[in-house]
Amino acid sequence: MCRTGGFREEIGEEIRLSLRDPPAERADSRPQAGPWGAPAPEPPDQPPPRAADVSGHKWRRLSSSAFFVLILLVVGARAYKDLSRPEAWAYWKDLYFSPGMTSSLIAEADPDGSGHTRPALAIRGAIGAATASWFRDRLGEAHLVAGDAVLLSSPGGDLNQALIMGEIIRSRGLVTAVGVTDPSGHIRPSYCASACVLVYAGGRIRIGIGGSMLGVHRFVTLAPAQDPVAETQRTAGMVLNYMTRMGVSSSVVEAMSATTNVRWLGAGEAVAMNLVTDPVARP
Known part of the structure; x- marks a missing residue:
């Protein structure tokens, strides 16, 4: 009995000690390395970086930075060269700063x-270096659909931009006419000359408003060319191909090639060339 009681006292003393004093082994919480419970070995001390390694790292960083700066300089120089060209400046100016044309819906x-009204986008002014992009944006804002009209009033301008505008008009099934609107909203006669005629030709139906005029002349290139004659022939072939696809007679290209000054086509002549497909009386 006394032996048993002493054993219980010893156990109670051990329990009290465990509650009061944390075990010393908790101070070392390192994971055990193996099945025998041996502690994981301490990692070896890392030697301090050598001066050669530090300088090599700095050199690689400097090289990367220098290469990046060099790329920026090359790209910047190329962009400056492109944007400093007159045609590039003309494009940005026409697109963002001072468009050559204005529009109204x-x-x-x-x-x-006919008494059948439809939405129409009226555009007027010179066709500039970025007018095709400008025109596409205005059409998007106007939400025109096939059968709606584009009303033109322009002395002409950039040939390539006019071709693109005509293609856009044809792809959307729009109708073209030459005229302007007065303050009351009524359509009045106007004129469409030079490159504007190419835009007009893009119409699925080309209305000839009485009193409005269509003027043609020979197209010339303003950019320097090694062979101006060959360049003129190439331009004439491009215009002929375009007019043929639009359903206009080749005689209109012959009329263009015959003069350097604007030649105003008569109403009957424009109809005979199929340039005007729907002649109407003076509004």
């Missing part, structure tokens, strides 16, 4: 005098 236009 007519909710109910009657260009053919």
Whole structure:
């Protein structure tokens, strides 16, 4: 009995000690390395970096930075060279700063005098180096659909931009007419000359408003060319191909090639060339 009681006292003393004093082994919380419970070995001390390694790392960083700066300089120089060209500046100016054309949306236009009104986008001014992009944006804002009209009033301008504008008009199934609107919203006669005629030709239906005029002349290139004659022939072939696809007679290209000054086509002549497909009386 006394032996048993002493044993219980010893156990109680051990329990009290465990509650009061944390075990010393908790101070070392390193994971055991093996099945025998041996502690993981301490990692070896890392030697301090050598001066050669530090200088090599700095050299690699400097080389990378220098290469990046060199790339920026090359790209910047190329961009400056491209943007400093007159045609590049003309493009940005026409697109963002001072567009050559203006536009207005007519909710109910009657260009053919049929009494059937339709939305129309009236554009006027010179066709500039970025007018095709400008024109596409204006069409998007106007939400025109096939059968709606584009009303033109322009002395002409950039040939390539005019070709693109005509292609856009044809792809959307729009109608073209030459005229302007007065303050009351009525359509009045106007004129469309030079490159504007190419835009007009893009119409699925080309309305000829009485009193409006279509003027043609020979197209010339303003950019330097090694062979101006060959360049003129190439331009004439491009215009002929375009007009043929639009359903216009080749005689209009012959009329263009015959003069350097603007030649105003008569109403009957424009109809005979199939340039005007829907002639109407003076509004």
